[in-house]
Amino acid sequence: MIVGAYRDACADGKFVISGEIGPPKGVKAETMLHHIDMLKDKVDGLNVTDNQSAVMRMGSLAVSGEIVRRGGDPIFQTTCRDRNRLGLQSDLLSAAFLGITNVLCLTGDHPVIGDHKQAKGVFDFDSVHLIQCCKKMNAGADWEGNELDGATDFFVGAVVTPEADPIEPQMYKFARKVEAGVDFFQTQAVYDMDNFRRFMEQAREITAGTKVKIMAGLVVLTGLGMAKYMNRAVPGIFVPDSLLEELGSVEKEEQLRKGMEIAARHIRFLRENKVCDGVHIMAIGREEIVPEIIAMSGASDA
Amino acid sequence: MIISKKKPAEEIIQALEGETKVIVVGCGECATVTQTGGEKEVAEMKAILEEAGKKVLATDVVHTGCAELDVKRVLRQHKEAVKDTEAFVVLSCGAGTQAVRAATDKHVIPGTDPLFLGNIRRSMDFIEKCSHCGACVIDEYGAICPVTRCAKGLLNGPCGGTDHGKCEVDPEMDCAWVLIHEQLKKEGREDKRTRIHGPKEWNVIRRPGELAEAREKVGAAKSGGE
Numbered sequence: 001m002i003v004g005a006y007r008d009a010c011a012d013g014k015f016v017i018s019g020e021i022g023p024p025k026g027v028k029a030e031t032m033l034h035h036i037d038m039l040k041d042k043v044d045g046l047n048v049t050d051n052q053s054a055v056m057r058m059g060s061l062a063v064s065g066e067i068v069r070r071g072g073d074p075i076f077q078t079t080c081r082d083r084n085r086l087g088l089q090s091d092l093l094s095a096a097f098l099g100i101t102n103v104l105c106l107t108g109d110h111p112v113i114g115d116h117k118q119a120k121g122v123f124d125f126d127s128v129h130l131i132q133c134c135k136k137m138n139a140g141a142d143w144e145g146n147e148l149d150g151a152t153d154f155f156v157g158a159v160v161t162p163e164a165d166p167i168e169p170q171m172y173k174f175a176r177k178v179e180a181g182v183d184f185f186q187t188q189a190v191y192d193m194d195n196f197r198r199f200m201e202q203a204r205e206i207t208a209g210t211k212v213k214i215m216a217g218l219v220v221l222t223g224l225g226m227a228k229y230m231n232r233a234v235p236g237i238f239v240p241d242s243l244l245e246e247l248g249s250v251e252k253e254e255q256l257r258k259g260m261e262i263a264a265r266h267i268r269f270l271r272e273n274k275v276c277d278g279v280h281i282m283a284i285g286r287e288e289i290v291p292e293i294i295a296m297s298g299a300s301d302a
Numbered sequence: 303m304i305i306s307k308k309k310p311a312e313e314i315i316q317a318l319e320g321e322t323k324v325i326v327v328g329c330g331e332c333a334t335v336t337q338t339g340g341e342k343e344v345a346e347m348k349a350i351l352e353e354a355g356k357k358v359l360a361t362d363v364v365h366t367g368c369a370e371l372d373v374k375r376v377l378r379q380h381k382e383a384v385k386d387t388e389a390f391v392v393l394s395c396g397a398g399t400q401a402v403r404a405a406t407d408k409h410v411i412p413g414t415d416p417l418f419l420g421n422i423r424r425s426m427d428f429i430e431k432c433s434h435c436g437a438c439v440i441d442e443y444g445a446i447c448p449v450t451r452c453a454k455g456l457l458n459g460p461c462g463g464t465d466h467g468k469c470e471v472d473p474e475m476d477c478a479w480v481l482i483h484e485q486l487k488k489e490g491r492e493d494k495r496t497r498i499h500g501p502k503e504w505n506v507i508r509r510p511g512e513l514a515e516a517r518e519k520v521g522a523a524k525s526g527g528e
Contacts, residue, residue, distance in 0.1 A: 081454075085501070107461040110453055110471050121454060128458040129501045161462050169479040173459025176498050188462055235465035 005073040006045030006102050007155040009278075010184060010213045015271045016278025017299060018045040018075060018186070018215065019290050021067070023058035032063070033070075035287040040072030042291045042300070045102055047075040047186070047280065051082060054114025061091055065098035075157065076100045079108025084124035085133070085143055092137055096152040104157040104186065105130040128173070131156055131180040156181070159217075161188040161236035162199035175206050182212060186280040189219035189230070191239045193266060197275055213277040216270055220283045220293065221259035224248045260289055264296035271299055303421070304332040304395040305428045306414040308343070314391055315354045317411045321388040324351055325360045325380065326413075327402055329367025329394035337426065338414045339367070339393030347393060347413060359383035367398030374405045436507035442499060444485030449502065451478035457499040 009016045019039045024032050039046060046067055050060040064074035076095050083091065095103065107127045111119040125133065133143050140151035158177045164170035177185070185203075190196040196216060203214055221227045221239070224247040231239045243262060247255050267279050279299075283290050294300050318324065326347050333339025341363055348358045360383035364376045377384050389409040392399040395416040403410045420428035433450040439457075440447045449455045453471040460479035463470025467480040486492050 107454060107456065109463060112471050113463075123454040123456065124504075125501050126454075126456040126458050127461075128498055132498070159462060161464075164460070164462075164464060165466050166480060166483065169460045169464070169483045172483075176458050179498055235463050235470055 002071060003068055003073050003099055004101055006075060007183075009044040010155070013277075015299060016045075016213065016215055017043045017267075017294060018047055018278070018280045019043040019287060020047040020049065020280070020282045020284075021063060021287070022049050022052060022285060023060065023063045025055065025057045027058070029058070033066075036067055036070055036072060039287055039290055040067065040070060042294060043281075044278075045073045045075045047077055047104060050077040050079045050106070050108070051114070052109075054081065054109040054111050054116070054119075056114070056116055061095060061098070061100075064095065064100045068099040073102065074100055075102040075104050077104045077106060078130070079106045080123050080125045080127060080130055081108030081111065081121050084122050085129075087122075088125060088130060089133060089137065089142055092134065092152060092154070093148075096154070101153060102155045102157065103134055104159070105134065105182075106159060127158055128176045128180050131158055131177055131182050135181045155183050157184045157186060158182045159188065160185050160203070160214075162190050162196055162203075163188065163192070163238045164236050167199075167202075171202060171206070174203065178207055178210060178212055184213040184215065184277075186215045187217040188236045189217045189234075189282065191221075191237075191243055191262075191266075193269055193275075195238070196270075197273075200275055215278040215280045216266075216276045217280050217282065218263050218266055220263045220281070220286070220289065221247060221255075222286065223252065223255040223259070227259075256286075256289070260293050260296065263293050267293070267297035267299050271297070303335060303419070303428070304397070304416060305418050305420040305430070306333060306336055306338045306395050306416045308338050308393075309413055309415055311347075311350045311354075314347075314411060314413055315351070315356075318351075318354075318356060318389055318391075321409065322355070323357050323359050323387045323389070325362075325383055325387045325390050326351070326358060327367070327373070327376075327390055327392045327394070327398075328361075328363035329398045330363050330365045331367065333367060333394045333398065333414065334363070335422065336428070339363070339398070343393055347391060351391070359387050364394075364398070364401075367392075367394035368401050370401045370404050373398075373401040377402075377405050434511075435502055436511075437503065439499070443482045444489060444491070446478060446482045446485055448478050448482065451476075451481065455502075457501065 048060040048063045060077050064076040067074035105127045111121045134154045134156045137152040138154055140148050160174045161170055227239045227244055227247055230237045247258050250258050270276055281290050326344050328339040328344035344361050348361050351358050360380040362376050364372050366372050390402050391411050391413045392402045393413040399412045418430040419432050420430050435449050453469050464477040467477055469475040469477050
């Protein structure tokens with residue numbers, strides 16, 4: 001995998017697979033670097049989370065730069081929570097300087113759900129503005145229209161929550177992201193393939209006439225307890241009963257394997273039925289299982 | 303209405319450390335409605351301070367605690383006490399407390415924590431609806447302010463934290479985007495949602511804000527006459 005690989009994979013119309021790297025809380029980076037080296041050639045792009053869940057960690061900018069240095073193609077996640085429009089644009093220029101080409105524009109979780117609850121959330125831009133801003137910088141100007149001495153060349157992504165209830169406000173925002181010129185979407189984790197297929201029909205109506213790519217988000221279920229927690233506590237996530245039963249049908253120590261099988265099965269289903277353009281696999285700290293899931297899905301032979 | 307809550311009495315007493323003589327000032331408007339600085343609360347504060355060994359030289363409730371001239375007029379009525387006191391405890395919003403600041407050079411202590419600009423739903427039930435952002439945009443949103451009612455002040459739709467009509471910040475709190483969606487649907491104005499709304503222009507008012515229209519007009523009239 002090299003810089004630009006993710007954009008090229010999208011352009012080639014192949015079934016795109018990305019993984020995710022969560023930077024450490026602290027300066028010990030060995031595990032993360034191991035995950036990067038292990039995954040960088042098995043996927044088309046590697047997301048780097050930005051103070052995920054509003055928990056303070058090593059920055060996505062530095063880690064994305066390190067992925068470039070190691071010969072991978074990072075997808076630099078950047079949220080509107082911690083920086084105003086000056087900070088966001090400055091970081092985008094820094095990202096371009098580091099050789100980063102993919103940016104994923106996110107609102108960011110509210111500080112009160114993280115580990116610095118007293119922090120002020122910035123939200124000067126929202127995710128739609130951030131997409132517009134990346135596009136302006138690609139066209140050679142900053143947000144205010146001041147000319148840049150060298151334009152950026154970002155492949156710009158955003159997120160959408162297919163299981164949002166009600167779905168209409170979510171779809172209006174989705175439409176605005178498309179209007180803002182986004183190149184690709186990664187969805188919040190999906191587990192109900194029938195629901196997701198219906199979502200994709202709606203989404204395709206909105207993206208008709210564009211080259212927008214949509215990648216299904218897959219968070220690997222590591223056990224029955226985790227699956228139930230996701231259902232109960234994570235907004236926009238729905239794990240159907242059939243999957244809970246499937247996980248519960250085996251002993252606790254076998255449930256991770258079962259979760260990997262489910263993820264592989266979903267990847268196979270999405271690819272074979274051309275439901276979406278790819279998948280974004282999140283193993284949340286257990287990235288070592290991702291290559292095996294890809295192999296199990298048959299996607300690596302594609 | 304400026305919504306405030308009472309500061310813990312210990313905090314006020316601590317702030318008065320080393321000082322004995324105090325004047326307590328309340329406000330007849332917001333602080334009276336929010337029951338943080340009306341006649342009753344001022345009397346309660348007097349009792350608390352006396353219990354703590356303080357000497358309350360005077361108490362009064364200014365009709366409008368943020369009207370600086372009113373505050374000065376009231377304090378003039380307590381001339382001796384004002385001269386003699388070491389500190390003022392003000393049961394008003396931060397603006398009222400600073401109106402007392404403008405009227406004296408002595409130690410001024412806030413007795414409330416001001417929370418937000420709120421509507422009164424019923425007695426002692428308040429809700430924040432406006433953030434004074436300087437350029438009202440709510441027509442675009444079914445007259446429901448996303449700058450205020452969305453915990454992140456987003457302008458183009460919900461974030462991923464919206465959950466069955468509630469907000470990730472507090473499961474008891476409504477997601478503004480669901481309220482806006484429902485409202486625009488009722489009005490048959492859903493088309494309003496298809497266009498992108500730009501970010502707030504935070505420079506439309508200079509902070510700290512100042513507006514002296516009347517004075518300007520007077521000034522203009524004067525210069526025009528010359």
